[in-house]
Amino acid sequence: MRLSRAFLPTLKETPAEAQIVSHRLMLRAGLIRQTSAGIYAWLPLGLRALRKVSEIVRQEQDRAGAQEILMPTIQPAELWKESGRYDDYGKEMLRITDRHDREMLYGPTNEEMVTDIFKSYAKSYRDLPRNLYHIQWKFRDEIRPRFGVMRGREFLMKDAYSFDMDYEGAVRSYRAMMLAYMRTFQRMGLRAVPMRADTGPIGGNLSHEFIILAPTGESTVFYDAGFESMDWSQMEFDSSDPADLNKFYDLVTGLYAATDEMHDTAAWEKVPENSRREGRGIEVGHIFYFGTKYSKAMGLTVAGPDGTPVVPEMGSYGIGVSRLLGAIIEAGHDENGIIWPDAVAPFACGILNLKPGDAAADALCEQLYAALPGEAVYDDRPERAGAKFADADLIGYPWQAIIGPRGAAKGVVELKRRATGERLELPLDEALAKIRETLA
Structure with a gap:
């Protein structure tokens, strides 16, 4: 979505x-x-x-x-x-x-x-x-x-x-x-x-x-x-x-x-x-x-x-x-x-594009979104980053995948775990593996 x-x-x-x-x-x-x-x-x-x-x-x-x-x-x-x-x-x-x-x-x-x-x-x-x-x-x-x-x-x-x-x-x-x-x-x-x-x-x-x-x-x-x-x-x-x-x-x-x-x-x-x-x-x-x-x-x-x-x-x-x-x-x-438990969260992951229009950020977000069919919300709105963070915490996605121009240029996703606040910087495939572990 x-x-x-x-x-x-x-x-x-x-x-x-x-x-x-x-x-x-x-x-x-x-x-x-x-x-x-x-x-x-x-x-x-x-x-x-x-x-x-x-x-x-x-x-x-x-x-x-x-x-x-x-x-x-x-x-x-x-x-x-x-x-x-x-x-x-x-x-x-x-x-x-x-x-x-x-x-x-x-x-x-x-x-x-x-x-x-x-x-x-x-x-x-x-x-x-x-x-x-x-x-x-x-x-x-x-x-x-x-x-x-x-x-x-x-x-x-x-x-x-x-x-x-x-x-x-x-x-x-x-x-x-x-x-x-x-x-x-x-x-x-x-x-x-x-x-x-x-x-x-x-x-x-x-x-x-x-x-x-x-x-x-x-x-x-x-x-x-x-x-x-x-x-x-x-x-x-x-x-x-x-x-x-x-x-x-x-x-x-x-x-x-x-x-x-x-x-x-x-x-x-x-x-x-x-x-x-x-x-x-x-x-x-x-x-x-x-x-x-x-x-x-x-x-x-x-x-x-x-x-x-x-x-x-x-x-x-x-x-x-x-x-x-x-x-x-x-x-x-x-x-x-x-803070949703994984099993009943409406969506497993919120994908936060911090700069829509940036080619690298857009491409990485689209890759992640396509890899999580039916379990990801893609925040592609032209809103400031603070508003996206606030909505993501309010809605409570178990995972937040935060993608900005600098990380996207290196193919890196910042992954935040809503329940603990833990943040990890991971390549796309490793970020996907983390999210999929909780979908089992």
Whole structure:
């Protein structure tokens, strides 16, 4: 993408409505634009990052054995009346009447719809276990939407739903999803801590929320230092092996973790003092086991091995995909702008031509740009160097390739690493190799 032709509306001033870091930087870097309270348009740069986050989520769901579907945003009210939640959910649900006076709603979650879909096809125990997921827009009519995409009314969410024959199978599904979540967040360059949580309006009796550690997080968290050293993305746990899942779950739950509301000082004292950590965190995911709460209410049964009807056990598993973008920025920024993890950065490299029109600088920039198809932004604007540096730091390209007449005459690129500030002067091929290492 050439900046001279790009739609990338960066702002020098912080909009008055932006109260937290991620909201300020997402508006200033041209990732989003607010269209009404709690509702945002995703601009080209923000949409690229959102897609990269979605793809990592998708890959880890597939790896865990879940199958992707796509359910509609608008749901018939009858499904929610069947489950008993229509009147209980509250004013966060946006209720709609269509032109034929049919009651509809903009889905805040999909337990009812996925149960209705599954019961139309599942007839036998051979149809279990199954886990279905989708990545779709949701709407919850927050009374005070604020903090940008961290608490919007419309948001992109990955929600998955498991169906199992019995409690033991449901627990295996639950643990497989927990492993998928830990791998997902690790791949995004984030430290995630799973914490036992209340089930809320979804129901059930087993629940964990996933907290991303960030200096500007919304709540205080207490956790064991073991969470900082675990590389979940590389651990060879097999999601289909119950013994492996047991080992993983014992490892995770054996480490202390709690929000300030659920902090148990007696348990905290059992953690070695040099392993105690206290920080701030942001919730980005939640998983639930709720047994037959929805399958029973909605008449989902399958024939067991002996022909006896069985009501499947269920769980649901959510990740706030658009919320994750805000959390990533809260966890990675400085006074100059965003510091993206390599895996989710909209572009890997910003190419800064310090003197457009200089033959050598133009030629070297074009070579580098052609060698990084789809992963480089070429700042070819006739702007002063200071403005280009400021925009590059604000947008947060993991690499900045700075090319001026003197370096270009020698075939040299000045490469700056955004996260550390490290600068290297390298020949073009070595600069390319450095950048490509982080694209793997």
